[in-house]
Amino acid sequence: MTHSRCLCGAVTWKTDGPFQFMSHCHCSRCRKAHGTPFATYVAAPAGGFRSSGRERVGRWESSPGFFRYFCTRCGSVVPGDPWQGLVFLPAGCMEEDPGERPGAHIFVASRAPWFEIRDALPRFEAYPPTCRRSRTGHRPIPLDRRRAEAVSAAASRTWSRDSRSVPGTVTARAAARRAVRRTPRIS
Numbered sequence: 001m002t003h004s005r006c007l008c009g010a011v012t013w014k015t016d017g018p019f020q021f022m023s024h025c026h027c028s029r030c031r032k033a034h035g036t037p038f039a040t041y042v043a044a045p046a047g048g049f050r051s052s053g054r055e056r057v058g059r060w061e062s063s064p065g066f067f068r069y070f071c072t073r074c075g076s077v078v079p080g081d082p083w084q085g086l087v088f089l090p091a092g093c094m095e096e097d098p099g100e101r102p103g104a105h106i107f108v109a110s111r112a113p114w115f116e117i118r119d120a121l122p123r124f125e126a127y128p129p130t131c132r133r134s135r136t137g138h139r140p141i142p143l144d145r146r147r148a149e150a151v152s153a154a155a156s157r158t159w160s161r162d163s164r165s166v167p168g169t170v171t172a173r174a175a176a177r178r179a180v181r182r183t184p185r186i187s
Ligand SMILES: [Zn+2]
Pocket: 006, 007, 008, 009, 010, 011, 071, 072, 073, 074, 075, 076
């Protein structure tokens, strides 16, 4: 059980694990919503998610059909509606260590020009190949964890870990073409 709260405490939420898919998103919308060079989210099963203070939660449609949720009193980012059985949590609001660790940088093609990634995590121009396109639309569906880890391991071998290199190898471009344009219910 992990507890989270917004800055003012009006909105709180609890989540059971297991946590998965922790990543740093460098897309321009996450950067603006958080005011930071990237946003870190972690997913958890929606069945173990409970929240209070939802009357304080506002939302804004940052792209068609995609809403970002926030506390209307303090402005903190808060989780959105569950999607595909998962709820995507802003990791910075957690009071305890969820145990999960970041597995990738995503949407690196949109990163802030003044921010240099210096760690060795796999980097993806957009979505990692651990997401596949849903049958009904463009929303990505995370693969199951074992498959995701295998793909991630393969990707980390394929993608350069050199922070000075620019993502954009043939392999990365092919993955970007397969990748989808929208995030899973990241609020
Ligand atoms: Zn608040």
